[in-house]
Amino acid sequence: MASSRSDFAALLRAWRDRLAPADAGFAPKASRRAPGLRREELAELAGLSVDYILRLEQGRAKHPSDQVVGALARALQLSRAERDQLYRSAGLLPPRDGTVSAHVPPGVQRLAARLGDVPIGVFTADWTLVWWNAMWSALHGDPTVLPAAERNLARALFGTGAARDPVLRVRPERGPDTFETSIVADLKDAVSRYPADTRLARLVRELRAESEVFAHHWATRATAAQHTSDRKTIRHPEIGDILLDCDVLIVAGADLRMVTYTAATGSSDAGKLDLLRVTGAHIAVPRP
Structure with a gap:
């Protein structure tokens, strides 16, 4: 030992x-x-x-x-x-094949690190946040203040834990129902591709028991979502409302989703992102 x-x-x-x-x-x-x-x-x-x-x-x-x-x-x-x-x-077994991978390839991390002006979060197939940059923390709050199990978008949307507060400050232009349906559809797809993943099975089981909304979506014939650009308003406690384009980029071969937020050059919302870039990386978003 x-x-x-x-x-x-x-x-x-x-x-x-x-x-x-x-x-x-x-x-x-x-x-x-x-x-x-x-x-x-x-x-x-x-x-x-x-x-x-x-x-x-x-x-x-x-x-x-x-x-x-x-x-x-x-x-x-x-x-x-x-x-x-x-x-x-460390005396541990490596993650098994056939389970949701949280491995972020070095090239993806280097690419994301070089885009430091853009809020970026990298999620696994079950929508667990596994990588983020300083601008992501400035926009949404520091993920490290949350327990690791709470850094999951499905838990944030449908659960009752600490992760729910930040997601409540995000308003999708397409509406919350469309967004929620797409996340549940992605989870259903992940379950079909990773049937041996006990952590994923537990996540779905707990959310079906805790949330009537999740259970309703799960019972529908939702298919895996084809993510397209959406516009989202993020209510930041210091900067106010910021309207941003949200894009979900699929990392081929790694089963990861890279979520980015951008604003048109010269817009007032780009100016708010600039303000976050200068001062916001150190603004602590309050938690309940």
């Missing part, structure tokens, strides 16, 4: 040193002594504390959870083989 913790710590340090800050969305700094990420940067990307990262790298933190290892693998932009190696070094 001590050897396993040592392997995990060594891999964590080596892969942190390997990742260029620019590829992770951080601006280069003249004071930077090493080419890789700093611990505080990795902590920010993975949604963990700097102290916990330090204890992991020193081998003092024992038994990291699969959620922690998955978050570190995404933050470090590991390949699928490297991700599996990190899981095994």
